[in-house]
Amino acid sequence: MDRQKIKEAGLKLTPQRLAILDYLRDNLEHPSAEDIYKAILERFPTMSFATVYNTLETLREKGAIQELTIDPQKKRFDPNPRPHHHLICNRCKKILDIHIDYQLHVPEEKKNGFEIVGNHIEFYGICPGCRLKMSGMQS
Ligand SMILES: [Zn+2]
Numbered sequence: 203m204d205r206q207k208i209k210e211a212g213l214k215l216t217p218q219r220l221a222i223l224d225y226l227r228d229n230l231e232h233p234s235a236e237d238i239y240k241a242i243l244e245r246f247p248t249m250s251f252a253t254v255y256n257t258l259e260t261l262r263e264k265g266a267i268q269e270l271t272i273d274p275q276k277k278r279f280d281p282n283p284r285p286h287h288h289l290i291c292n293r294c295k296k297i298l299d300i301h302i303d304y305q306l307h308v309p310e311e312k313k314n315g316f317e318i319v320g321n322h323i324e325f326y327g328i329c330p331g332c333r334l335k336m337s338g339m340q341s
């Protein structure tokens with residue numbers, strides 16, 4: 203998420219919005235709008251959820267952040283707008299980045315006339331924390 207994109211988004215940098223941007227900068231946790239709201243609330247107790255949500259929507263429309271729909275329970279936001287892939291824990295829904303350029307080939311007859319411009323791969327599994335908890339339960 204760079205400052206240029208934020209400028210282009212025409213966002214007035216109010217203290218509340220700056221707090222949202224600060225929270226998202228270098229955040230690798232792919233937080234939901236609720237997570238962001240809760241974190242910001244400590245500093246801005248009067249901030250409304252709508253302000254947080256609308257700011258996220260504007261940033262997303264301008265391409266400054268990505269919206270991830272891989273968690274069916276809630277939308278998650280990714281402050282890194284560049285294409286990358288994700289590792290998802292099936293139990294706690296932790297999402298981690300994978301920065302590998304996979305060269306995937308779609309045969310012409312499977313493209314249905316599409317010009318392919320990108321891909322997003324989701325790898326599912328169990329994170330180390332959940333694996334530890336699970337092994338604790340068994341003993
Ligand atoms: Zn987990």
Ligand SMILES: [Zn+2]
Nearest residue numbers: 280282298299
């Ligand atoms: Zn990501």
